[in-house]
Amino acid sequence: MEKVKKPLKETRQVSDILDMSSLKWRIEADGLELLVQGFKEKKILGRKCHKCGSVYVPGLSFCRKCFITIEDVVEVSKKGKIACYTASLADVRGNPVENITVSVQVNLDGSDSWLMGHLEIDDWKKVYVGMPAEVVLREETNGTLADMVCFRPI
Numbered sequence: 001m002e003k004v005k006k007p008l009k010e011t012r013q014v015s016d017i018l019d020m021s022s023l024k025w026r027i028e029a030d031g032l033e034l035l036v037q038g039f040k041e042k043k044i045l046g047r048k049c050h051k052c053g054s055v056y057v058p059g060l061s062f063c064r065k066c067f068i069t070i071e072d073v074v075e076v077s078k079k080g081k082i083a084c085y086t087a088s089l090a091d092v093r094g095n096p097v098e099n100i101t102v103s104v105q106v107n108l109d110g111s112d113s114w115l116m117g118h119l120e121i122d123d124w125k126k127v128y129v130g131m132p133a134e135v136v137l138r139e140e141t142n143g144t145l146a147d148m149v150c151f152r153p154i
């Protein structure tokens with residue numbers, strides 16, 4: 001892999017153990033359903049706000065900026081740029097792990113939100129905010145979240 005440049009000066013590193021067990025995330029089932037339906041046809045589908053033009057992937061049922069219901073389905077690119085990432089260097093007890101994994105949030109081209117996934121990369125130190133990456137889908141998709149294998153750098 002070629003030497004990568006870090007385009008942004010502002011990055012934050014958190015060197016601590018975070019207890020995530022009390023946090024809750026709310027994901028609209030409708031948006032996930034649309035996403036996995038798109039996987040069947042090897043597409044990434046989201047929703048576009050007809051008022052402000054914001055595109056959400058997974059596709060929310062309402063625009064977070066305009067607070068209106070949105071229904072327009074749009075296809076976005078499988079390629080985008082890493083917006084943020086986390087390298088798991090230790091387990092929940094703080095013990096170093098042998099196989100370091102990298103979770104990423106990727107802003108896919110054509111969308112205004114981030115899609116989360118695992119980044120397949122040999123060295124987490126090569127990852128940077130702004131790094132181009134693409135969605136990798138299984139060869140045969142059947143409309144489940146498992147169809148999305150990972151992101152890979154491009």
Ligand SMILES: [Zn+2]
Binds near residue numbers: 053
């Ligand atoms: Zn809007």
